[in-house]
Amino acid sequence: xxxxxxxxxxxxxxxxxxxxxxxxxxxxxxxxxxxxxxxxxxxxxxxxxxxxxxxxxxxxxxxxxxxxxxxxxxxxxxxxxxxxxxxxxxxxxxxxxxxxxxxxxxxxxxxxxxxxxxxxxxxxxxxxxxxxxxxxxxxxxxxxxxxxxxxxxxxxxxxxxxxxxxxxxxxxxxxxxxxxxxxxxxxxxxxxxxxxxxxxxxxxxxxxxxx
Amino acid sequence: xxxxxxxxxxxxxxxxxxxxxxxxxxxxxxxxxxxxxxxxxxxxxxxxxxxxxxxxxxxxxxxxxxxxxxxxxxxxxxxxxxxxxxxxxxxxxxxxxxxxxxxxxxxxxxxxxxxxxxxxxxxxxxxxxxxxxxxxxxxxxxxxxxxxxxxxxxxxxxxxxxxxxxxxxxxxxxxxxxxxxxxxxxxxxxxxxxxxxxxxxxxxxxxxxxxxxxxxxxxxxxxxxxxxxxxxxxxxxxxxxxxxxxxxxxxxxxxxxxxxxxxxxxxxxxxxxxxxxxxxxxxxxxxxxxxxxxxxxxxxxxxxxx
Numbered sequence: 001x002x003x004x005x006x007x008x009x010x011x012x013x014x015x016x017x018x019x020x021x022x023x024x025x026x027x028x029x030x031x032x033x034x035x036x037x038x039x040x041x042x043x044x045x046x047x048x049x050x051x052x053x054x055x056x057x058x059x060x061x062x063x064x065x066x067x068x069x070x071x072x073x074x075x076x077x078x079x080x081x082x083x084x085x086x087x088x089x090x091x092x093x094x095x096x097x098x099x100x101x102x103x104x105x106x107x108x109x110x111x112x113x114x115x116x117x118x119x120x121x122x123x124x125x126x127x128x129x130x131x132x133x134x135x136x137x138x139x140x141x142x143x144x145x146x147x148x149x150x151x152x153x154x155x156x157x158x159x160x161x162x163x164x165x166x167x168x169x170x171x172x173x174x175x176x177x178x179x180x181x182x183x184x185x186x187x188x189x190x191x192x193x194x195x196x197x198x199x200x201x202x203x204x205x206x207x208x209x210x211x
Numbered sequence: 212x213x214x215x216x217x218x219x220x221x222x223x224x225x226x227x228x229x230x231x232x233x234x235x236x237x238x239x240x241x242x243x244x245x246x247x248x249x250x251x252x253x254x255x256x257x258x259x260x261x262x263x264x265x266x267x268x269x270x271x272x273x274x275x276x277x278x279x280x281x282x283x284x285x286x287x288x289x290x291x292x293x294x295x296x297x298x299x300x301x302x303x304x305x306x307x308x309x310x311x312x313x314x315x316x317x318x319x320x321x322x323x324x325x326x327x328x329x330x331x332x333x334x335x336x337x338x339x340x341x342x343x344x345x346x347x348x349x350x351x352x353x354x355x356x357x358x359x360x361x362x363x364x365x366x367x368x369x370x371x372x373x374x375x376x377x378x379x380x381x382x383x384x385x386x387x388x389x390x391x392x393x394x395x396x397x398x399x400x401x402x403x404x405x406x407x408x409x410x411x412x413x414x415x416x417x418x419x420x421x422x423x424x425x426x427x428x429x430x431x432x433x434x435x436x437x438x439x440x441x442x443x444x445x446x447x448x449x450x451x452x453x454x455x456x457x458x459x460x461x462x463x464x465x466x467x468x469x470x471x472x473x474x475x476x477x478x479x480x481x482x483x484x485x486x487x488x489x490x491x492x493x494x495x496x497x498x499x500x501x502x503x504x505x506x507x508x509x510x511x512x513x514x515x516x517x
Contacts, residue, residue, distance in 0.1 A: 003511075004384045010507055011388065018500045092496045099503045106510040121511065 006125040017098040033063030055170045086141040122163030129156030228439040229253035238480040265428030278325025279433035282318045289314040290444045297464035303369045326422035337421030347498035351396045354505025390452040395501035397445035404483035
């Protein structure tokens, strides 16, 4: 069953590499938050208690509700971001790059799984999530898309934590979640400030900044 | 006896191919608020084409004469490989998944040759497009069915679809995902809406329709019939993923097959009503997406299903 969720995670990455809409990026991020919620809650189903529910519920609250709402309200609607992501690379080539990276990650994680104690599919899903988040930050021009790329990388790191260590101390995870929210909050303020001076949301305009 | 029933079922399959498109067109019209043609309209069109005279262009060689027949008959053979309901298909041997792909490829090849043979620039353009998109569509088939063949260690369509059992939940997702990429393949190969608009009247935006502009009479009849048949062949291929082959009852199997086809028609009509045609340059991306789903399936289930 956990494999199913990881496969869906990989599919959401493929969709991320295909779509050209900012709105779709946000929707995929919400979907990934919900998937993470199920991935975390799945091993806990046998021993339900209030204490174990804190982490998954917080994940759902922060990743699927608060951050997307904040991004949509404060950035996309207020700044009137145009719906097209602007890319340095053609979308077709981006998809090819994604597929080849995924193949490389899956094969290498299969090799790793023979010698170490990692679960192959979650590890591969996590690692390809991190890589695709990096690609998004490298090849997209919009600041708002960079924020979502950063969040996707964070999802990947979270997934990696699950696949490598079977149980992370949940206080650390909670602290990481708080960090993420604060970072997104600060990014929102920064983008707001930048756009009040430049009235663009394109990183090419940032080249004009000088100290 | 078993063989006889298979032949009978296949005859029904061939005869009902235009009906399938008729239902799609009717539903599509109803969904957009029009009354629409009768579901038997496709039969009337075919009957009208049969009465017309077949005319060849002066520049046409023998390729134009044989292309429609080869195209039609290779699709006819491809349909024989697919299991319909629980019945054993007419042609079934180890490795027939490759034959299926190449029969459909042969059909497309002759259609392209026939279009280029006449020497009209529009048809050459359509042929170039058809060939280009076929390059991207073929990997979808091979990755999806290849991963199935890897898992079950069978290379015959009948054996593969009969060994699908839906006990493992991760397997259900796998089948659904495979069926989605086969659905993409179906839309591309039969030139339906997001890839190609079957009702367009501008040659510059056509893909499939522009290739048969210069055909008439019996040739056009064969091309039209083969496109109807191709649609039903691909729809059956997608529907076969959902057949619960554990239940070995022939009548239930056939009824389920029809119900799944109707659901498929519903999906197709819904997509065609809701979506516009893609821009030509975006189509390879769409096809590569479907192919990458197949690659992902292949990766996950060949490396980890031990």
